[in-house]
Amino acid sequence: MDCKRVQKLISLYTDGLLPERKRADAEAHLGACPSCAAQHKRMLRALDSFTVLERVSPRPGGWERLRDRLEAREQPSIVPAWRRAWGWAAAGAAVAAVLGLALLFGPNADRTAERAPAPVAPERGFVTLNPDASLPGTVVVPDSGPGSSADPSAVPTGPAGSALSGTQTAAASASSVRPKRASGNPRTVSAKPGRDVRSGAGQAGPGSLAHVPGMEPDPESAAHVELADAHEGVGDAAADLVSSGLSPLVAAARADADPVEWLYDIRTEDWL
Amino acid sequence: MPATAAPAAVKGDRRTCVSTLDRRSRRVTRLEKDEKRLVELARSGNVDAFGEIYECHSPGVYNLVYRMLGNREDAEDVKQEVFIRVHRALGSFKGDARFSTWLYRIAANVCLDHIRRRKPTVSSEVLKEESQWEAPDGGASGDPQRQLDSKLTQEAVQAALQIMPPHYRILMVLRHIEGLSYEEISQVLGCPVTSLNVRLHRAREAFRKAVEPLLPTDEESDSGLQKGPETHLAVY
Numbered sequence: 001m002d003c004k005r006v007q008k009l010i011s012l013y014t015d016g017l018l019p020e021r022k023r024a025d026a027e028a029h030l031g032a033c034p035s036c037a038a039q040h041k042r043m044l045r046a047l048d049s050f051t052v053l054e055r056v057s058p059r060p061g062g063w064e065r066l067r068d069r070l071e072a073r074e075q076p077s078i079v080p081a082w083r084r085a086w087g088w089a090a091a092g093a094a095v096a097a098v099l100g101l102a103l104l105f106g107p108n109a110d111r112t113a114e115r116a117p118a119p120v121a122p123e124r125g126f127v128t129l130n131p132d133a134s135l136p137g138t139v140v141v142p143d144s145g146p147g148s149s150a151d152p153s154a155v156p157t158g159p160a161g162s163a164l165s166g167t168q169t170a171a172a173s174a175s176s177v178r179p180k181r182a183s184g185n186p187r188t189v190s191a192k193p194g195r196d197v198r199s200g201a202g203q204a205g206p207g208s209l210a211h212v213p214g215m216e217p218d219p220e221s222a223a224h225v226e227l228a229d230a231h232e233g234v235g236d237a238a239a240d241l242v243s244s245g246l247s248p249l250v251a252a253a254r255a256d257a258d259p260v261e262w263l264y265d266i267r268t269e270d271w272l
Numbered sequence: 273m274p275a276t277a278a279p280a281a282v283k284g285d286r287r288t289c290v291s292t293l294d295r296r297s298r299r300v301t302r303l304e305k306d307e308k309r310l311v312e313l314a315r316s317g318n319v320d321a322f323g324e325i326y327e328c329h330s331p332g333v334y335n336l337v338y339r340m341l342g343n344r345e346d347a348e349d350v351k352q353e354v355f356i357r358v359h360r361a362l363g364s365f366k367g368d369a370r371f372s373t374w375l376y377r378i379a380a381n382v383c384l385d386h387i388r389r390r391k392p393t394v395s396s397e398v399l400k401e402e403s404q405w406e407a408p409d410g411g412a413s414g415d416p417q418r419q420l421d422s423k424l425t426q427e428a429v430q431a432a433l434q435i436m437p438p439h440y441r442i443l444m445v446l447r448h449i450e451g452l453s454y455e456e457i458s459q460v461l462g463c464p465v466t467s468l469n470v471r472l473h474r475a476r477e478a479f480r481k482a483v484e485p486l487l488p489t490d491e492e493s494d495s496g497l498q499k500g501p502e503t504h505l506a507v508y
Contacts, residue, residue, distance in 0.1 A: 006468075007473075008470070008473070009469075010473060011469055011470075011472050011473040011476060012469055014476075015454075017320065019456070042480060042484065043477075043480050045487075046476070046479060046480040046483050046484060046487075047448060047479075047480075048477065049425050049428065049429050049483060049487060050429060050448040050449060052422045052425045052426055052429075053422060053426055053429055054426065055331070055335050056332070056334065056335055056338050056344075057331060058330055058331060058347075058348060059348060060332035062326070062348070062351070062352070063323050063326050063327060065328070066326060066352055066355055067319065067323065070319070070322075070356065070359055071354065071357060073356075161397070175461060226380055239485060249282075
């Protein structure tokens with residue numbers, strides 16, 4: 001038995017819990033190795049100091065004090081009722097505030113665009129396939145032109161029956177899903193296939209590309225893309241949660257429980 | 273014929289041992305039955321039954337808490353908190369483990385929780401606070417030098433426990449002060465027995481390093497020089 005092995009077993013040896021054979025081996029090693037023997041001796045001396053410890057006794061009258069406290073807890077009172085209600089109200093307000101902030105600043109804020117009425121197609125607008133784009137799910141978001149709607153995020157993304165053609169609808173639907181900037185102008189964004197469960201991204205198969213020339217880019221839309229890029233760091237687990245309709249903050253919290261972990265760990269007692 | 277006499281003696285010793293163990297286990301079983309009955313009564317709302325449980329376990333819990341916290345006032349408060357939680361959680365006690373093990377588990381959790389919330393202090397004042405003892409007067413109660421050594425050793429042990437990390441401290445208290453077995457410690461702390469060996473070894477090493485500088489050496493004891501926990505220590 002070498003020193004390392006003895007060090008591992010020394011606690012069991014000290015407590016007399018080693019099997020006889022191992023105990024004999026350890027004893028033989030301690031007899032032959034001055035270093036281990038000295039260390040063991042020092043350990044025994046330190047542990048011997050526990051033998052002089054006296055047990056401390058609690059103050060008398062402890063049960064009477066405890067019984068008073070227990071009885072006080074069992075007595076019904078008006079104050080705890082409103083305090084409890086106040087605790088629940090405060091917890092609800094905190095949850096609402098966090099969810100509101102998440103909805104306000106998250107990338108899903110563009111859901112308003114999805115709900116907006118479909119704009120009339122520009123007079124000279126047309127839809128073409130982008131020959132440069134070869135990746136599946138890669139779409140070209142149409143730029144706003146003069147006289148068109150000021151908000152390009154209002155590109156129709158609704159279900160079939162929208163004013164645009166099926167290809168355009170599918171492409172726009174894909175663009176609403178966690179867009180990632182891939183190039184400058186025209187802004188080519190890619191969406192991971194299979195991530196969208198809301199707007200039927202499955203229709204946007206390979207080659208479903210659209211381009212509407214003559215529309216000016218909108219800074220608000222660019223900001224939206226940057227915001228979406230910022231949420232790329234959330235991670236795949238959070239991304240899945242985002243695509244299932246959760247706001248990114250909540251999704252991030254569920255993925256790695258970091259930003260609002262305290263929210264789930266709140267106990268009602270802590271509010272009282 | 274020593275070859276035949278020896279087994280007979282061993283057999284006889286073993287029989288005595290077994291009967292002693294039987295008596296002891298019967299006594300423990302009876303106590304556990306009483307305890308079970310008390311727990312049932314307390315669970316049904318009988319305050320006096322809970323009072324009996326309190327009186328039975330209060331000294332052990334207080335000792336554990338005091339050794340963990342190193343402060344009598346805190347220990348008194350935390351002990352009360354432990355029994356309030358026990359009273360609240362009596363309904364969840366299933367009886368799988370011994371009641372005392374379950375109680376120690378709650379006490380350990382409350383202690384560690386209290387230490388986590390408490391700000392660490394860097395002072396020897398906390399240690400001195402507990403050393404309110406009178407110098408031995410050399411009366412009839414024994415050798416004053418021995419008393420002094422004993423008192424200094426007790427202070428050194430308590431000081432060493434206080435400067436240990438709490439997760440090692442609880443191991444040392446449960447094993448060396450409360451005298452729990454490996455199985456009982458694993459139930460109290462909720463860790464497997466297999467890993468307890470390594471953890472206990474590390475805890476003992478930490479304790480040795482902490483207590484060695486504080487213990488009076490043989491030369492100091494002989495010459496009357498004493499080394500107390502005067503140095504500034506980080507107390508968890």
